Amino acid sequence: MSRTPSLTLALTDISGRAETCEPGGAAAALDRTEAEKFASRLRVIADPTRLRLISLVSAQANREACVCDLTEPLGLTQGTVSHHLKILVEAGIFTREQRGTWAYFGLVPGALPALGAEVQAL
Amino acid sequence: MSRTPSLTLALTDISGRAETCEPGGAAAALDRTEAEKFASRLRVIADPTRLRLISLVSAQANREACVCDLTEPLGLTQGTVSHHLKILVEAGIFTREQRGTWAYFGLVPGALPALGAEVQAL
DNA sequence: ACTATACATTGATGCTCATCAATATGAAAT
Protein backbone atom coordinates (compact mmCIF):
# COMPACT_ATOMS: atom_id res chain seq x y z
CA MET A 1 0.00 0.00 0.00
CA SER A 2 2.32 2.75 -1.16
CA ARG A 3 -0.34 4.94 -2.69
CA THR A 4 -2.18 7.67 -0.89
CA PRO A 5 -5.67 6.49 0.01
CA SER A 6 -8.34 7.95 -2.21
CA LEU A 7 -11.84 8.96 -1.23
CA THR A 8 -13.36 7.93 -4.54
CA LEU A 9 -12.51 4.23 -4.71
CA ALA A 10 -15.44 3.00 -2.67
CA LEU A 11 -17.87 1.59 -5.22
CA THR A 12 -15.37 0.55 -7.85
CA ASP A 13 -13.03 -1.17 -5.44
CA ILE A 14 -15.54 -3.49 -3.84
CA SER A 15 -14.75 -6.38 -6.15
CA GLY A 16 -11.02 -5.91 -6.12
CA ARG A 17 -11.12 -6.12 -9.90
CA ALA A 18 -9.27 -3.92 -12.35
CA GLU A 19 -10.82 -0.58 -13.18
CA THR A 20 -11.43 -1.41 -16.84
CA CYS A 21 -15.08 -1.04 -17.75
CA GLU A 22 -16.06 -2.79 -20.96
CA PRO A 23 -19.55 -2.12 -22.28
CA GLY A 24 -22.05 -4.74 -21.16
CA GLY A 25 -20.50 -5.11 -17.74
CA ALA A 26 -17.98 -7.72 -18.85
CA ALA A 27 -14.51 -7.17 -17.41
CA ALA A 28 -11.36 -9.03 -18.37
CA ALA A 29 -11.16 -12.68 -17.38
CA LEU A 30 -10.18 -13.38 -13.79
CA ASP A 31 -6.67 -14.65 -13.25
CA ARG A 32 -5.92 -17.53 -10.93
CA THR A 33 -5.39 -15.50 -7.73
CA GLU A 34 -8.44 -13.29 -8.28
CA ALA A 35 -10.58 -16.37 -8.82
CA GLU A 36 -9.22 -18.09 -5.72
CA LYS A 37 -9.94 -15.09 -3.53
CA PHE A 38 -13.46 -14.67 -4.85
CA ALA A 39 -14.13 -18.39 -4.54
CA SER A 40 -12.96 -18.50 -0.94
CA ARG A 41 -15.30 -15.65 -0.07
CA LEU A 42 -18.18 -17.43 -1.75
CA ARG A 43 -17.30 -20.69 0.00
CA VAL A 44 -18.06 -18.95 3.30
CA ILE A 45 -21.75 -18.69 2.43
CA ALA A 46 -21.84 -21.89 0.36
CA ASP A 47 -22.49 -23.94 3.48
CA PRO A 48 -25.92 -24.89 4.81
CA THR A 49 -25.05 -24.33 8.47
CA ARG A 50 -23.63 -20.86 7.87
CA LEU A 51 -26.61 -19.92 5.70
CA ARG A 52 -28.89 -20.95 8.54
CA LEU A 53 -26.80 -18.94 10.99
CA ILE A 54 -27.19 -15.87 8.81
CA SER A 55 -30.93 -16.29 8.51
CA LEU A 56 -31.29 -17.06 12.22
CA VAL A 57 -29.51 -13.88 13.23
CA SER A 58 -31.50 -11.89 10.68
CA ALA A 59 -34.73 -13.26 12.07
CA GLN A 60 -33.72 -12.32 15.63
CA ALA A 61 -35.48 -9.33 17.13
CA ASN A 62 -32.33 -7.32 17.89
CA ARG A 63 -30.59 -8.62 14.76
CA GLU A 64 -28.06 -10.24 17.06
CA ALA A 65 -27.72 -13.49 18.96
CA CYS A 66 -25.33 -15.35 21.21
CA VAL A 67 -24.02 -18.88 20.67
CA CYS A 68 -26.41 -20.39 23.19
CA ASP A 69 -29.34 -19.02 21.19
CA LEU A 70 -28.07 -20.62 18.00
CA THR A 71 -26.81 -24.04 19.01
CA GLU A 72 -30.22 -25.51 19.76
CA PRO A 73 -32.20 -24.53 16.61
CA LEU A 74 -29.31 -25.86 14.49
CA GLY A 75 -29.08 -29.20 16.29
CA LEU A 76 -25.29 -29.00 16.28
CA THR A 77 -22.58 -29.05 18.92
CA GLN A 78 -21.63 -25.80 20.62
CA GLY A 79 -18.09 -26.22 19.35
CA THR A 80 -19.28 -26.59 15.77
CA VAL A 81 -21.45 -23.49 15.97
CA SER A 82 -18.58 -21.51 17.45
CA HIS A 83 -16.39 -22.71 14.58
CA HIS A 84 -18.82 -21.46 11.92
CA LEU A 85 -19.32 -18.14 13.69
CA LYS A 86 -15.60 -17.58 13.67
CA ILE A 87 -15.48 -18.16 9.91
CA LEU A 88 -18.33 -15.68 9.38
CA VAL A 89 -16.62 -13.06 11.53
CA GLU A 90 -13.28 -13.50 9.77
CA ALA A 91 -15.07 -13.13 6.43
CA GLY A 92 -16.48 -9.78 7.51
CA ILE A 93 -20.07 -10.98 7.44
CA PHE A 94 -20.69 -11.12 11.19
CA THR A 95 -19.70 -8.78 13.98
CA ARG A 96 -18.72 -10.12 17.39
CA GLU A 97 -19.23 -8.20 20.61
CA GLN A 98 -18.37 -9.61 23.99
CA ARG A 99 -20.73 -8.66 26.80
CA GLY A 100 -19.78 -10.35 30.04
CA THR A 101 -19.74 -14.09 29.51
CA TRP A 102 -21.79 -13.85 26.36
CA ALA A 103 -20.63 -13.16 22.85
CA TYR A 104 -23.17 -11.48 20.62
CA PHE A 105 -23.04 -11.88 16.87
CA GLY A 106 -24.72 -9.61 14.34
CA LEU A 107 -24.72 -8.95 10.61
CA VAL A 108 -22.22 -6.48 9.19
CA PRO A 109 -24.41 -3.99 7.31
CA GLY A 110 -23.93 -4.21 3.55
CA ALA A 111 -21.63 -7.22 3.55
CA LEU A 112 -24.03 -9.66 1.94
CA PRO A 113 -25.47 -7.11 -0.52
CA ALA A 114 -21.90 -6.38 -1.65
CA LEU A 115 -21.20 -10.07 -2.19
CA GLY A 116 -24.44 -10.51 -4.10
CA ALA A 117 -23.59 -7.55 -6.29
CA GLU A 118 -20.26 -9.13 -7.19
CA VAL A 119 -22.05 -12.29 -8.25
CA GLN A 120 -24.37 -10.25 -10.42
CA ALA A 121 -21.40 -8.45 -11.96
CA LEU A 122 -19.94 -11.72 -13.23
CA MET B 1 -46.64 -30.28 -9.08
CA SER B 2 -50.35 -30.84 -8.69
CA ARG B 3 -51.29 -27.19 -8.96
CA THR B 4 -52.13 -25.41 -12.15
CA PRO B 5 -49.18 -23.30 -13.24
CA SER B 6 -49.64 -19.63 -12.50
CA LEU B 7 -48.45 -16.70 -14.56
CA THR B 8 -47.77 -14.51 -11.55
CA LEU B 9 -45.20 -16.51 -9.62
CA ALA B 10 -42.18 -15.28 -11.53
CA LEU B 11 -40.52 -12.74 -9.28
CA THR B 12 -41.59 -14.13 -5.95
CA ASP B 13 -40.65 -17.70 -6.81
CA ILE B 14 -37.04 -17.09 -7.78
CA SER B 15 -35.70 -17.91 -4.37
CA GLY B 16 -37.98 -20.85 -3.71
CA ARG B 17 -38.73 -19.32 -0.32
CA ALA B 18 -42.13 -18.96 1.32
CA GLU B 19 -44.24 -16.02 0.28
CA THR B 20 -44.15 -14.32 3.65
CA CYS B 21 -42.78 -10.80 3.41
CA GLU B 22 -41.67 -9.36 6.71
CA PRO B 23 -40.74 -5.67 6.75
CA GLY B 24 -37.02 -5.11 6.29
CA GLY B 25 -36.65 -8.00 3.89
CA ALA B 26 -36.10 -10.59 6.61
CA ALA B 27 -37.96 -13.82 5.98
CA ALA B 28 -38.29 -16.73 8.38
CA ALA B 29 -35.14 -18.72 9.09
CA LEU B 30 -34.19 -21.33 6.50
CA ASP B 31 -34.85 -24.93 7.46
CA ARG B 32 -32.30 -27.65 6.84
CA THR B 33 -33.44 -28.64 3.35
CA GLU B 34 -33.81 -25.06 2.12
CA ALA B 35 -30.32 -24.26 3.36
CA GLU B 36 -28.83 -27.37 1.74
CA LYS B 37 -30.37 -26.55 -1.64
CA PHE B 38 -29.22 -22.96 -1.53
CA ALA B 39 -25.74 -23.98 -0.40
CA SER B 40 -25.38 -26.51 -3.21
CA ARG B 41 -26.27 -23.85 -5.76
CA LEU B 42 -23.73 -21.48 -4.25
CA ARG B 43 -21.10 -24.21 -4.20
CA VAL B 44 -21.29 -24.29 -7.99
CA ILE B 45 -19.82 -20.81 -8.27
CA ALA B 46 -17.67 -21.08 -5.13
CA ASP B 47 -14.89 -22.68 -7.14
CA PRO B 48 -11.99 -20.80 -8.75
CA THR B 49 -11.98 -22.85 -11.94
CA ARG B 50 -15.70 -22.41 -12.54
CA LEU B 51 -15.46 -18.69 -11.80
CA ARG B 52 -12.72 -18.43 -14.40
CA LEU B 53 -14.84 -20.40 -16.86
CA ILE B 54 -17.69 -17.96 -16.37
CA SER B 55 -15.48 -14.93 -16.87
CA LEU B 56 -13.74 -16.52 -19.85
CA VAL B 57 -17.01 -17.17 -21.64
CA SER B 58 -18.25 -13.68 -20.76
CA ALA B 59 -15.10 -12.16 -22.20
CA GLN B 60 -15.49 -14.13 -25.43
CA ALA B 61 -16.62 -12.15 -28.47
CA ASN B 62 -19.71 -14.28 -29.22
CA ARG B 63 -20.34 -14.86 -25.51
CA GLU B 64 -19.76 -18.55 -26.18
CA ALA B 65 -16.79 -20.90 -26.34
CA CYS B 66 -15.97 -24.56 -26.90
CA VAL B 67 -13.90 -26.75 -24.60
CA CYS B 68 -10.79 -26.46 -26.75
CA ASP B 69 -10.88 -22.67 -26.33
CA LEU B 70 -11.05 -22.99 -22.55
CA THR B 71 -8.66 -25.78 -21.68
CA GLU B 72 -5.48 -23.89 -22.54
CA PRO B 73 -6.05 -20.55 -20.70
CA LEU B 74 -6.99 -22.52 -17.59
CA GLY B 75 -3.95 -24.77 -17.68
CA LEU B 76 -6.07 -27.79 -16.80
CA THR B 77 -6.78 -31.13 -18.39
CA GLN B 78 -9.50 -31.37 -21.02
CA GLY B 79 -11.31 -33.89 -18.86
CA THR B 80 -11.30 -31.54 -15.89
CA VAL B 81 -12.64 -28.64 -17.94
CA SER B 82 -15.38 -30.85 -19.34
CA HIS B 83 -16.25 -31.88 -15.80
CA HIS B 84 -16.70 -28.29 -14.63
CA LEU B 85 -18.69 -27.34 -17.70
CA LYS B 86 -21.10 -30.17 -17.01
CA ILE B 87 -21.62 -28.89 -13.47
CA LEU B 88 -22.30 -25.37 -14.75
CA VAL B 89 -24.79 -26.66 -17.31
CA GLU B 90 -26.61 -28.82 -14.76
CA ALA B 91 -26.82 -25.79 -12.46
CA GLY B 92 -28.56 -23.79 -15.17
CA ILE B 93 -25.73 -21.29 -15.49
CA PHE B 94 -24.35 -22.44 -18.85
CA THR B 95 -26.08 -23.51 -22.04
CA ARG B 96 -24.64 -26.26 -24.17
CA GLU B 97 -25.11 -26.46 -27.92
CA GLN B 98 -23.56 -29.17 -30.04
CA ARG B 99 -22.38 -28.06 -33.49
CA GLY B 100 -20.70 -30.88 -35.34
CA THR B 101 -17.82 -32.16 -33.26
CA TRP B 102 -17.70 -29.04 -31.13
CA ALA B 103 -19.78 -28.23 -28.09
CA TYR B 104 -20.39 -24.54 -27.50
CA PHE B 105 -21.09 -23.20 -24.05
CA GLY B 106 -22.70 -19.87 -23.22
CA LEU B 107 -24.17 -18.05 -20.26
CA VAL B 108 -27.85 -18.52 -19.44
CA PRO B 109 -29.23 -14.96 -19.40
CA GLY B 110 -30.24 -13.87 -15.94
CA ALA B 111 -28.99 -16.92 -14.08
CA LEU B 112 -26.14 -15.22 -12.23
CA PRO B 113 -28.11 -12.02 -11.52
CA ALA B 114 -30.82 -14.17 -9.96
CA LEU B 115 -28.31 -15.97 -7.75
CA GLY B 116 -26.74 -12.67 -6.72
CA ALA B 117 -30.16 -11.29 -5.85
CA GLU B 118 -30.80 -14.24 -3.56
CA VAL B 119 -27.55 -13.56 -1.74
CA GLN B 120 -28.56 -9.94 -1.31
CA ALA B 121 -31.95 -11.02 0.02
CA LEU B 122 -30.36 -12.95 2.86
C1' DA C 1 -11.65 -20.84 46.77
C1' DC C 2 -15.19 -23.24 44.45
C1' DT C 3 -18.80 -24.02 41.20
C1' DA C 4 -21.36 -23.05 37.20
C1' DT C 5 -21.94 -21.05 32.79
C1' DA C 6 -20.53 -19.42 28.03
C1' DC C 7 -17.48 -19.76 24.61
C1' DA C 8 -13.05 -21.21 22.20
C1' DT C 9 -9.76 -24.62 20.80
C1' DT C 10 -7.76 -29.12 19.69
C1' DG C 11 -7.36 -33.72 17.61
C1' DA C 12 -9.56 -37.26 15.19
C1' DT C 13 -12.73 -38.97 11.72
C1' DG C 14 -15.24 -39.30 7.66
C1' DC C 15 -17.08 -37.28 3.51
C1' DT C 16 -16.99 -34.31 -0.50
C1' DC C 17 -14.75 -33.09 -4.48
C1' DA C 18 -11.04 -31.16 -7.73
C1' DT C 19 -7.72 -33.14 -10.49
C1' DC C 20 -5.29 -36.33 -13.48
C1' DA C 21 -4.36 -40.29 -16.58
C1' DA C 22 -6.55 -43.33 -19.28
C1' DT C 23 -10.21 -44.80 -21.93
C1' DA C 24 -14.62 -44.41 -24.38
C1' DT C 25 -17.81 -42.15 -27.66
C1' DG C 26 -18.81 -39.87 -31.69
C1' DA C 27 -18.39 -37.12 -35.71
C1' DA C 28 -15.85 -35.58 -39.81
C1' DA C 29 -12.46 -36.28 -43.39
C1' DT C 30 -9.53 -39.01 -46.48
Added chain:
DNA sequence: ATTTCATATTGATGAGCATCAATGTATAGT
Protein backbone atom coordinates in the same frame (compact mmCIF):
# COMPACT_ATOMS: atom_id res chain seq x y z
C1' DA D 1 -12.74 -48.70 -43.13
C1' DT D 2 -9.44 -45.88 -40.94
C1' DT D 3 -7.67 -42.03 -39.01
C1' DT D 4 -8.14 -37.80 -36.62
C1' DC D 5 -10.12 -34.50 -33.80
C1' DA D 6 -13.33 -32.88 -29.96
C1' DT D 7 -15.59 -34.15 -26.04
C1' DA D 8 -17.32 -37.25 -22.32
C1' DT D 9 -16.59 -40.66 -18.83
C1' DT D 10 -14.26 -43.58 -15.40
C1' DG D 11 -11.26 -44.82 -11.54
C1' DA D 12 -7.88 -43.37 -8.46
C1' DT D 13 -5.70 -40.03 -5.50
C1' DG D 14 -5.16 -36.35 -2.47
C1' DA D 15 -6.63 -32.10 -0.19
C1' DG D 16 -10.04 -29.49 2.21
C1' DC D 17 -13.40 -29.29 5.60
C1' DA D 18 -17.69 -30.16 8.58
C1' DT D 19 -18.51 -32.44 12.63
C1' DC D 20 -17.91 -34.35 17.23
C1' DA D 21 -15.93 -35.35 21.82
C1' DA D 22 -12.95 -33.61 24.94
C1' DT D 23 -10.47 -30.09 26.92
C1' DG D 24 -9.09 -25.23 27.78
C1' DT D 25 -10.17 -20.38 29.16
C1' DA D 26 -12.58 -16.83 31.18
C1' DT D 27 -16.29 -14.68 33.62
C1' DA D 28 -19.94 -14.44 37.16
C1' DG D 29 -22.04 -15.90 41.31
C1' DT D 30 -21.99 -18.08 46.07
